[in-house]
Amino acid sequence: MTKRSSPLLSKAAALRRLLARPGPIVLGGAHDGLTARIVEEAGYDAVWASGFEISASYAVPDASILTMTETLHAAQIMNEATSLPVMADCDTGFGNSINAIRTVRAFAAAGIASICIEDNVFPKRCSFYGGVKRLLTDTDEQVLKITSAVDAAAGELVIVARTEALIAGLGMEEALRRGRAYADAGADAVLIHSKHHTMDEIAQFAAEWDRLTPLVCVPTTYNDASVDELARAGFKMMIFANQGMRAAIRAAQDALKTIRETGRASAVEDRIVPLAEVYRLVNLAQMKADEKEYLPADAETVKAVILAAGFDRRLMPLVADRPKAMLEVKGKPILERQVDALQQAGVRPIAVVRGYKKEQITIPNVRYYDNDAFEESGELESLLRAGAELSGAVIVMYGDILFDKNILDRLLQSDEDIALVCDRSWPDTRATREGASADLVIETPTPRRHHRFLADDQPVRITAIGQGLDAGQATAEFIGMAKLSARGCQILGEVYRELRDRGESAPVHESPSLRTAKLTDLLHEVIRRGHAVGSVGIYQGWLEVDTFDDYRRAWTEVG
Numbered sequence: 001m002t003k004r005s006s007p008l009l010s011k012a013a014a015l016r017r018l019l020a021r022p023g024p025i026v027l028g029g030a031h032d033g034l035t036a037r038i039v040e041e042a043g044y045d046a047v048w049a050s051g052f053e054i055s056a057s058y059a060v061p062d063a064s065i066l067t068m069t070e071t072l073h074a075a076q077i078m079n080e081a082t083s084l085p086v087m088a089d090c091d092t093g094f095g096n097s098i099n100a101i102r103t104v105r106a107f108a109a110a111g112i113a114s115i116c117i118e119d120n121v122f123p124k125r126c127s128f129y130g131g132v133k134r135l136l137t138d139t140d141e142q143v144l145k146i147t148s149a150v151d152a153a154a155g156e157l158v159i160v161a162r163t164e165a166l167i168a169g170l171g172m173e174e175a176l177r178r179g180r181a182y183a184d185a186g187a188d189a190v191l192i193h194s195k196h197h198t199m200d201e202i203a204q205f206a207a208e209w210d211r212l213t214p215l216v217c218v219p220t221t222y223n224d225a226s227v228d229e230l231a232r233a234g235f236k237m238m239i240f241a242n243q244g245m246r247a248a249i250r251a252a253q254d255a256l257k258t259i260r261e262t263g264r265a266s267a268v269e270d271r272i273v274p275l276a277e278v279y280r281l282v283n284l285a286q287m288k289a290d291e292k293e294y295l296p297a298d299a300e301t302v303k304a305v306i307l308a309a310g311f312d313r314r315l316m317p318l319v320a321d322r323p324k325a326m327l328e329v330k331g332k333p334i335l336e337r338q339v340d341a342l343q344q345a346g347v348r349p350i351a352v353v354r355g356y357k358k359e360q361i362t363i364p365n366v367r368y369y370d371n372d373a374f375e376e377s378g379e380l381e382s383l384l385r386a387g388a389e390l391s392g393a394v395i396v397m398y399g400d401i402l403f404d405k406n407i408l409d410r411l412l413q414s415d416e417d418i419a420l421v422c423d424r425s426w427p428d429t430r431a432t433r434e435g436a437s438a439d440l441v442i443e444t445p446t447p448r449r450h451h452r453f454l455a456d457d458q459p460v461r462i463t464a465i466g467q468g469l470d471a472g473q474a475t476a477e478f479i480g481m482a483k484l485s486a487r488g489c490q491i492l493g494e495v496y497r498e499l500r501d502r503g504e505s506a507p508v509h510e511s512p513s514l515r516t517a518k519l520t521d522l523l524h525e526v527i528r529r530g531h532a533v534g535s536v537g538i539y540q541g542w543l544e545v546d547t548f549d550d551y552r553r554a555w556t557e558v559g
Contacts (some may be wrong), residue, residue: 011113012156015085018045019158019188019214024231029241031057031074033081037281038244040082046113047082049075051089053245064123068094068103076110085113087160087239092122092137097148104152104159114158116191116216117149119165119178134168139178143185150186160216161187166194166201176208183213189237191216199225199233206234302412302483304347305389307519308335308399309355309371309382314547322360324545325352325399329554334545335399337558339363342395345408351389352399353382380517384496390489396519398480402558404541411481416534417488418526420462422476425540430471437546439520440474441465443535447475460535462527465520466510476535478520479542495526 018025027046028039031053039047054074055062068090075088088107093100093115100117107115118124119142121135137145146161153159161182165175179190190213194201199222206215214236219225230238255268279285308325315324325335335352342350343365351367355374369385371377383396395411411421422441430438442464465478484492499506499522504514509521527533543558545551 010156011079011085011111012108012158015046015087015113015158016188018085019236024227024235025237026227027087027237027239027241029053029239029244030078031245033077034281035244035248036078036082036084036086040084044084046085046087047078048239048241049078049086049088049112050241050245051091052242054089056245064091064094068099068106072106072110072112075107075112079111087114087116087158088112089241090115090117091124092120093117093145093149095122096141097145100145100149101152104149104157108153108157112157114160114188115149116160116162117145118162118191118193119182134164136164136168136170136178139181142178143181146182146185146187150188158188159186160189160191161185162191162193162216164193166192166196166205172201172204172208175205179205179209180211183211187213189214189216191218191237191239193218195221198222199230202235203233209234302347302393302395303389304342304350304395304397305383305386306335306338306350306352306397306399307379307382308361309353309358309374309385310379311356311374312400312546315545315551318548318551319356321357323354323357323399326357326360327545327551329402329551329558333363334402334554335361336363337402338397338399339366341403341405341408344405345412347395347408347412349389351386353386355382376515378511378516378521379519380496380522381515383519390484390493392486392489394484394489396482396484398544400545401480402543402545402554403479403481407479407481407538407541410538411483411536414483414534414536415485416459416483417485417491417532418523419483419534419536420465420523421479421481421542422462422535422537423479423540423542424476424537426474426477430474437467439465439467439478439480440469440471441476441478441535442469442473443475443537447535447537460537462523462533462535465524465527465533467520468510476537479538480544482519482523483536491526491531492522495529495531496522499525 025045027048028042028044029048029050030036030039031050036047051071052062054071055066058066060066071088071090075086079086090103093103104115119136121137146159149159163175163178163182165178175192179192183190192202192205192215202217209215215234216237216239217230217235218239218241219230220241227238255272258267259265308323312319312324318327326333329337339350349367351369352361353369353371354361355371358370371382371385373381407421411419422443424447426440441462443460444463445460447460499508499514506514508514508517509524511517511521523533543550543554545554
């Protein structure tokens with residue numbers, strides 16, 4: 001984690017200590033938190049919140065286009081990202097003396113160590129822009145601005161006064177006159193700016209400087225000058241103001257152009273940092289540590305697989321042009337209702353296994369798996385097509401059921417490795433469903449049965465499942481919704497592999513072969529091998545659309 005300055009020593013005080021010690025102070029230019037942190041890691045003494053870089057990061061010229069508030073926001077982000085003092089380039093102070101007072105107070109309140117105010121007129125123009133008429137503020141007026149800034153700083157914020165006299169071509173004497181006047185007004189340091197390609201001009205200024213106020217320079221154009229050479233010439237602070245951004249621009253241009261030309265990100269892999277380096281710079285490890293210490297443990301992440309591959313002739317001609325799962329009930333397909341319910345319960349990602357008329361299933365934000373052999377295979381084959389999803393906790397459901405939200409909520413609360421939703425209204429309603437197929441279950445201990453359903457006092461296990469069970473012995477009906485834990489997925493996988501090793505043509509429970517097996521056939525084999533399968537009991541609140549009468553009932557009962 002990036003170390004912060006002690007609250008007993010502000011960053012402004014830390015910068016004043018640097019000014020008082022022997023040796024040069026070297027600042028690196030930055031425009032955001034990341035570049036400020038890179039400046040710190042590179043070993044600089046302080047961060048220069050560069051007006052040039054901040055403006056460029058907004059894709060606008062360095063010409064007082066950004067407001068004081070925007071500049072302050074950028075400086076705050078840099079200040080929070082580093083333990084180093086930050087010196088903010090505040091151009092002209094964003095106006096006259098009154099504006100400068102507000103600027104000082106705002107930057108001091110944000111913990112910024114220092115601001116630099118120049119004598120260009122407002123709105124300023126970047127010192128290096130060619131063909132720009134250079135106008136400087138009257139010296140007496142600028143002295144008052146510096147005085148107002150120093151008074152507002154009250155000995156805390158470090159005030160650097162910058163003169164553009166050499167940039168404006170006003171000559172050495174005018175530059176010295178202005179610099180002396182700003183030093184006499186109380187500036188903590190004076191920055192002399194130059195666009196010569198050698199350090200001769202600023203070296204002459206330093207040689208003729210006759211104040212104790214330390215000098216600052218920005219070796220952008222005279223880039224052969226070293227820190228040691230500038231220190232020997234008499235400069236206390238050196239600001240490398242924009243080289244980091246210029247390097248980043250070149251690297252980004254080259255990398256993005258190469259990717260566009262080659263069509264492959266791998267073409268630039270040898271010239272970009274790995275993602276791990278970005279994670280390190282943004283302190284991802286600290287965030288993870290904080291999450292572990294201060295956030296509640298994450299709830300179990302649950303995925304879903306919806307089996308919607310089959311074709312049901314009983315629903316012809318309703319399904320002549322679409323799969324059963326895409327039948328609309330009051331303007332919304334069954335499958336879309338299922339996906340919405342799962343997403344609202346926090347279940348994601350969601351996978352759908354398609355088959356019949358698969359091109360009609362195009363719900364967004366869903367993963368798709370295809371079972372093109374849907375006519376000669378069963379539900380188990382469809383589940384296997386989505387085998388990549390069967391790790392961790394997962395909800396498995398049929399694509400033709402409608403259900404109340406509370407049913408899904410109760411299933412999600414189950415801590416069983418394998419849990420099935422079972423409707424215990426079966427014994428009360430079976431007389432009205434003569435001839436209808438149903439996946440029946442036998443539970444133990446025999447659960448209570450009531451339309452106002454109460455939770456079971458103890459876990460209820462399923463001891464048998466299938467359509468061929470004695471209807472008189474069945475205690476409930478499996479509705480086609482199940483939850484598997486990570487271990488539950490492993491159990492299903494182990495049992496499936498045992499069945500496969502017996503041969504795919506061998507019968508499985510109620511199906512003639514493994515290829516045609518239903519989900520309930522696999523669940524029967526799981527139970528037969530002694531694995532616990534829990535029952536989440538409900539009393540109605542769901543509907544399976546198998547026939548035209550079911551579909552008509554859905555339109556009547558679904559809200």
